[in-house]
């Protein structure tokens with residue numbers, strides 16, 4: 001079948017099923033069909049790459065030229081991006097993939113349930129009364145419900161891995177600096193990293209391959225060749241040393257989730273892997289550390305939304321000061337405002353040393369923990385979440401309970417290492433994920449290990 005037929009199939013599914021899920025903010029059928037026709041022509045001419053003509057959904061955090069790029073915020077509800085993010089250029093330009101539309105997410109990627117979106121919550125396709133996780137909730141719901149074969153996503157503190165876990169998908173956050181952040185709306189710049197959610201490690205490998213690489217327009221992009229993520233997928237993993245950090249199996253983990261992960265560990269042993277117990281002593285400090293560092297960076301990044309240059313502008317203001325205040329007060333939702341307040345507080349004179357500087361020191365200790373552990377093992381394995389997907393509206397009044405969702409995912413962002421989540425069973429009919437973390441630039445190894453398990 002042609003790319004046009006495939007694209008029409010997915011557009012039809014979006015039209016039929018997305019009203020129940022709310023996984024898209026914007027659907028782009030005209031762009032999709034034009035790209036599909038171009039792809040079909042390339043295929044006919046024998047110039048196709050691995051992604052030519054493949055439909056992809058983009059998280060609405062990536063700028064797409066001529067298409068609304070909202071970041072799920074009222075602030076950017078009418079913002080039409082004037083340029084493409086590098087990820088978008090790589091996938092749809094050079095890669096020849098077809099863009100189906102822009103996926104829902106938590107506002108400015110702040111959240112773990114996709115309930116902070118200006119466009120309303122996303123439902124988990126496995127149970128419509130539950131959250132799909134966040135912030136990449138639209139990306140995972142679309143892929144899990146077969147509205148798109150793959151989707152892009154971003155991960156600042158778990159936003160690829162936690163939603164992937166809650167929807168039975170495979171999601172990978174590469175090493176910090178591997179995927180360009182140019183045109184990816186900034187939340188916490190030292191933690192943000194683009195990646196992909198897919199139905200298998202193999203699919204994820206194909207898309208990540210096309211997204212990765214040095215970009216001179218991102219000053220933190222790493223100038224280093226991209227490994228071949230597909231070449232090693234079938235390599236046997238006998239002799240692989242898998243580290244189980246004891247802090248990841250401690251109090252707080254639901255016994256049924258632990259049982260799923262332990263079952264997976266047995267399967268890895270049957271594949272010839274060697275299990276070693278390891279310790280990441282500072283891991284329990286990662287949530288408080290992250291919730292100082294991330295808001296600090298966010299408060300600075302979001303200062304650009306002033307109601308003057310672009311984004312929402314209030315209709316009623318008499319002074320410039322009032323224009324700023326009202327535009328920001330109306331444009332940002334409650335969680336975003338909370339983060340800006342926390343961030344400004346921890347950076348302010350008199351508190352900087354006690355909070356921000358202290359958090360930076362702990363961040364270094366978390367990084368050192370990983371450095372030592374990777375002398376004892378090749379990959380680290382643990383749960384992605386403490387439990388299965390929770391009910392909609394159950395944690396919105398309790399920010400700390402919401403933040404605790406990120407307990408297993410955040411350390412990888414603070415250290416900058418690659419990490420992924422892959423399916424490892426079901427509890428009460430709901431999907432469970434497990435997490436693999438690797439040393440810097442070991443994406444190929446993570447994908448290989450996941451593929452061998454799958």
Ligand code: GLN
Pocket residue numbers: 109110111112134135154155156157158159160187294406
């Ligand atoms: N849940 C975390 C937060 O709200 C992580 C979000 C993310 O990775 N974008 O900050």
